[in-house]
Amino acid sequence: MTPRNSTLDARVPPGPLENKWERFRRDMKLVNPANKRKHKILVVGSGLAGGSAAATLGELGYEVDCFCFQDSPRRAHSIAAQGGINAGKNYQGDGDSVWRLFYDTVKGGDFRSREANVHRLALLSRNIIDQCVAQGVPFAREYGGLLANRSFGGAQVSRTFYARGQTGQQLLLGAYQALERQIGAGQVKMHSRTELLDVVVVDGRARGILTRDLVTGRVSRWAGDAVVMATGGYGRVFYLSTNAMGCNVTATYRAYKRGAFFANPCYTQIHPTCIPVHGEKQSKLTLMSESLRNDGRIWVPKKAGDNRAPDQIPEDERDYYLERKYPSFGNLAPRDIASRSAKEACDDGRGVGHGRRGVFLDFRDAIQRLGQDEIEARYGNLFDMYRRITDENPYQSPMRIYPASHYTMGGLWVDYHLMSNLKGLFVLGEANFSDHGANRLGASALMQGLADGYFVIPDTLGHYLGGDKPEPVSTDHPEFKRCEDELHDKVKTLLSIKGKRSPASFHRELGLVMWEKCGMARTAAGLKEALKKIPEIRAEFWENLSVPGTNAEFNQSLEEAGRVADFLEFAELMCLDALTRDESCGGHFREEHQTKDGEAVRNDKDFCHASAWEHKGPGQPPVEHREKLEFENVALATRSYK
Amino acid sequence: MNLTLHVWRQKNAQADGRLETYNVADISPDSSFLEMLDELNEQLLTSGQEPVAFDSDCREGICGMCSLVINGVPHGPDRGATVCQLHMRKFTDGDAIWIEPWRAKAFPVLKDLICDRTSFDRIIQAGGYVSVNTGSAQDANALPIAKPAADKAFEAATCIGCGACVAACKNASAMLFVSAKVVHLAELPQGQAERQKRAKDMVQQMDTEGFGNCTNQYECEAVCPKEIPADFIATLNREYVRAGVTASE
Ligand SMILES: Cc1cc2nc3c(=O)[nH]c(=O)nc-3n(C[C@H](O)[C@H](O)[C@H](O)COP(=O)(O)OP(=O)(O)OC[C@H]3O[C@@H](n4cnc5c(N)ncnc54)[C@H](O)[C@@H]3O)c2cc1C
Numbered sequence: 001m002t003p004r005n006s007t008l009d010a011r012v013p014p015g016p017l018e019n020k021w022e023r024f025r026r027d028m029k030l031v032n033p034a035n036k037r038k039h040k041i042l043v044v045g046s047g048l049a050g051g052s053a054a055a056t057l058g059e060l061g062y063e064v065d066c067f068c069f070q071d072s073p074r075r076a077h078s079i080a081a082q083g084g085i086n087a088g089k090n091y092q093g094d095g096d097s098v099w100r101l102f103y104d105t106v107k108g109g110d111f112r113s114r115e116a117n118v119h120r121l122a123l124l125s126r127n128i129i130d131q132c133v134a135q136g137v138p139f140a141r142e143y144g145g146l147l148a149n150r151s152f153g154g155a156q157v158s159r160t161f162y163a164r165g166q167t168g169q170q171l172l173l174g175a176y177q178a179l180e181r182q183i184g185a186g187q188v189k190m191h192s193r194t195e196l197l198d199v200v201v202v203d204g205r206a207r208g209i210l211t212r213d214l215v216t217g218r219v220s221r222w223a224g225d226a227v228v229m230a231t232g233g234y235g236r237v238f239y240l241s242t243n244a245m246g247c248n249v250t251a252t253y254r255a256y257k258r259g260a261f262f263a264n265p266c267y268t269q270i271h272p273t274c275i276p277v278h279g280e281k282q283s284k285l286t287l288m289s290e291s292l293r294n295d296g297r298i299w300v301p302k303k304a305g306d307n308r309a310p311d312q313i314p315e316d317e318r319d320y321y322l323e324r325k326y327p328s329f330g331n332l333a334p335r336d337i338a339s340r341s342a343k344e345a346c347d348d349g350r351g352v353g354h355g356r357r358g359v360f361l362d363f364r365d366a367i368q369r370l371g372q373d374e375i376e377a378r379y380g381n382l383f384d385m386y387r388r389i390t391d392e393n394p395y396q397s398p399m400r401i402y403p404a405s406h407y408t409m410g411g412l413w414v415d416y417h418l419m420s421n422l423k424g425l426f427v428l429g430e431a432n433f434s435d436h437g438a439n440r441l442g443a444s445a446l447m448q449g450l451a452d453g454y455f456v457i458p459d460t461l462g463h464y465l466g467g468d469k470p471e472p473v474s475t476d477h478p479e480f481k482r483c484e485d486e487l488h489d490k491v492k493t494l495l496s497i498k499g500k501r502s503p504a505s506f507h508r509e510l511g512l513v514m515w516e517k518c519g520m521a522r523t524a525a526g527l528k529e530a531l532k533k534i535p536e537i538r539a540e541f542w543e544n545l546s547v548p549g550t551n552a553e554f555n556q557s558l559e560e561a562g563r564v565a566d567f568l569e570f571a572e573l574m575c576l577d578a579l580t581r582d583e584s585c586g587g588h589f590r591e592e593h594q595t596k597d598g599e600a601v602r603n604d605k606d607f608c609h610a611s612a613w614e615h616k617g618p619g620q621p622p623v624e625h626r627e628k629l630e631f632e633n634v635a636l637a638t639r640s641y642k
Numbered sequence: 643m644n645l646t647l648h649v650w651r652q653k654n655a656q657a658d659g660r661l662e663t664y665n666v667a668d669i670s671p672d673s674s675f676l677e678m679l680d681e682l683n684e685q686l687l688t689s690g691q692e693p694v695a696f697d698s699d700c701r702e703g704i705c706g707m708c709s710l711v712i713n714g715v716p717h718g719p720d721r722g723a724t725v726c727q728l729h730m731r732k733f734t735d736g737d738a739i740w741i742e743p744w745r746a747k748a749f750p751v752l753k754d755l756i757c758d759r760t761s762f763d764r765i766i767q768a769g770g771y772v773s774v775n776t777g778s779a780q781d782a783n784a785l786p787i788a789k790p791a792a793d794k795a796f797e798a799a800t801c802i803g804c805g806a807c808v809a810a811c812k813n814a815s816a817m818l819f820v821s822a823k824v825v826h827l828a829e830l831p832q833g834q835a836e837r838q839k840r841a842k843d844m845v846q847q848m849d850t851e852g853f854g855n856c857t858n859q860y861e862c863e864a865v866c867p868k869e870i871p872a873d874f875i876a877t878l879n880r881e882y883v884r885a886g887v888t889a890s891e
């Protein structure tokens with residue numbers, strides 16, 4: 001299959017990197033205040049990205065409808081983020097700057113992101129903190145009353161702002177309260193317990209969506225001047241992940257099937273510090289914030305098959321492998337590296353706990369140095385969480401951790417304006433692909449979601465509406481009916497199979513294949529096996545699925561079945577992308593491409609591009625488009641954290 | 643573990659509900675309570691019966707979605723935890739367990755164990771925010787906030803809006819929920835401009851939604867998964883009185 005030479009125009013403004021965003025803002029088209037209320041904007045998602053976008057667009061005077069599948073916008077999965085949010089404020093005076101945050105993020109992403117987007121992100125990061133503090137977000141503070149910071153992986157400065165272990169919750173409540181204020185003012189209409197099931201495209205532009213009311217089953221048509229999609233990531237393609245139960249690929253995948261390109265689906269992040277799997281019936285995994293790596297030391301026994309209790313293993317028989325391999329970053333090595341190192345240690349038979357799939361995260365030395373009170377003040381809630389889940393006391397014996405699926409860098413392709421190749425479809429937050437390349441640094445997803453929602457989309461959406469002036473479309477347009485008919489057929493089929501297996505059982509089966517073949521380490525042979533296996537699981541799904549009940553009621557099995565059906569198709573695209581990207585970079589580790597010491601080997605000559613996949617219809621192979629990544633400001637280097 | 647479950651089943655908001663009895667076998671003590679319900683549902687589904695509908699999303703105690711009354715106690719026997727954080731090791735083999743939804747006039751049941759909590763969103767709409775548009779904020783460190791005030795605001799802001807406080811209260815009062823937001827914003831300089839109006843409007847909306855009055859039973863505090871102290875209710879009362887006095891001046 002030869003990739004199509006791309007018609008993808010990223011619309012990056014000309015001029016020096018530092019001035020690109022100003023340059024865009026100087027030239028952008030505006031919508032006058034009186035006209036804003038004539039524009040209907042459909043915002044799908046109410047997490048940090050969607051919530052901040054809907055609130056801000058409401059403040060500006062647009063007529064906004066906002067959708068989420070939970071019962072309240074406040075429950076979007078952003079709520080679960082623990083560790084913190086980066087910003088290039090240099091409040092600590094430790095040498096940080098917009099440039100350094102930009103550089104760290106590009107390097108952390110293993111030189112597979114778009115420079116101009118990342119620079120804008122670093123620039124706007126500072127405004128985010130200002131905005132959130134003004135809303136009353138209770139960030140951690142020093143005794144002098146100023147904001148506190150901590151360090152996160154992949155950085156040598158302290159630039160992470162946090163609110164104990166609940167940073168995502170506090171940031172989301174800030175956005176949620178701003179959103180509720182707009183709902184109260186009548187600027188935004190909120191539709192919770194409502195799921196997007198299709199995107200309606202008219203004359204090459206995204207002009208509407210179809211939704212299902214999860215309580216009544218009613219399908220509705222919505223027409224608008226633009227669709228803003230902020231529906232989060234697809235980490236649950238692995239079934240077990242740190243993502244919430246409802247996280248799905250449905251929204252972005254349905255957009256893909258209607259013509260939006262899906263970029264770099266193989267870039268997924270496996271987070272190094274999660275509580276290990278304990279049994280087959282497990283439904284999800286729990287993250288232990290990466291901030292723990294500030295004070296915890298990671299180790300395994302030097303000897304394979306060592307069954308002694310951790311306190312019986314003397315110092316010289318322990319392998320602090322991150323400190324050994326990466327002396328300058330040590331336990332704060334980036335996520336992809338820390339995860340893969342844990343996998344290697346366990347593959348060597350040196351893992352600990354259930355199935356030897358775990359490594360120690362040890363606070364003994366930190367407790368000796370700082371006292372238990374200090375450790376409790378820093379991480380108390382995380383230690384409690386660990387104890388509740390495992391029934392073990394981490395103040396006394398080390399935690400056991402193992403990597404788990406956590407974040408997805410891939411997503412719908414967007415240009416500098418965050419608009420997809422489908423005009424009028426804007427994609428924000430984890431749902432797009434733009435800023436993190438092949439690996440995301442800790443504390444940068446919250447930053448991206450809020451930069452996109454508070455500061456980018458208000459300007460770029462106005463530019464689109466002011467420049468393109470899309471004609472009004474009504475829901476009576478035949479395209480809405482055609483999409484709705486297709487949707488009804490699909491639902492009818494799901495309900496009529498009347499087989500024996502639950503949607504979750506298929507999801508679990510798919511997840512195992514993906515974890516084994518397209519997880520932390522991938523090979524061409526393994527990916528080919530997965531590409532054979534996935535259609536088999538899918539075929540059985542459509543023959544042997546059991547979904548009781550009807551469409552016209554609250555039906556959680558039907559919701560789940562729809563999401564699993566999409567994962568079963570999407571997984572194939574993910575493996576195809578992983579197979580096509582014949583290099584190792586960031587979270588995408590192809591075993592064929594590594595140094596003797598097991599470090600990833602990138603191939604900049606052939607793969608310094610984003611792969612954007614175009615759907616060609618059922619049964620047809622998708623077509624790959626490439627956006628060449630130009631690095632004008634940083635030199636492509638081999639990432640080193642040694 | 644083998645267990646007998648008495649589960650509230652209700653087809654929709656209009657239908658009458660009743661308790662149905664089910665048995666589950668071979669449950670691992672390391673499973674979470676919701677994973678145990680997943681297993682029940684798997685059992686029901688593979689035999690072509692309708693699974694039990696219940697809410698959950700994050701399954702780590704932060705989103706506020708899960709909402710079950712277990713043996714009469716919202717979120718079950720563990721203090722300071724949501725039901726999604728409850729593990730089966732807290733039960734004994736052979737136990738009978740009663741599982742019901744939140745019950746309150748302002749939280750109507752939608753199906754089985756799921757209720758409608760949008761009344762909480764409307765209370766926030768009435769004033770649970772600082773009116774600041776995007777883009778107009780000053781530098782964050784231009785406003786130092788003493789650590790004790792910041793810490794207290796944080797403690798109040800940990801509310802996850804699950805509604806257990808309402809479900810536990812015999813009057814179905816939402817005072818703990820409202821007080822948490824009022825205290826969070828009243829502690830901070832950013833919240834001062836709208837402080838009095840906020841307290842008044844939020845309490846008024848709470849009444850409109852049909853939540854009851856607080857009669858100091860402290861059941862709310864006992865079940866709150868974030869252990870928000872009931873003292874905040876006294877603060878709310880003071881804020882409310884102050885708002886009333888100022889408004890009538
Ligand atoms: C456990 C955990 C901890 C994390 N910690 C950190 C951290 O410390 N720092 C950091 O920077 N990042 C962290 N992350 C990553 C970060 O939280 C997420 O990437 C980010 O919050 C995503 O925000 P979002 O707005 O893009 O999506 P989400 O918050 O996932 O919101 C998605 C929204 O879309 C809606 N939606 C989805 N699908 C549909 C559909 N089909 N129809 C209708 N609505 C739909 C949902 O209802 C929801 O409102 C963490 C992630 C996890 C899982």
Ligand code: FES
Nearest residue numbers: 699701706708726
């Ligand atoms: S499911 Fe999120 S708090 Fe229980």
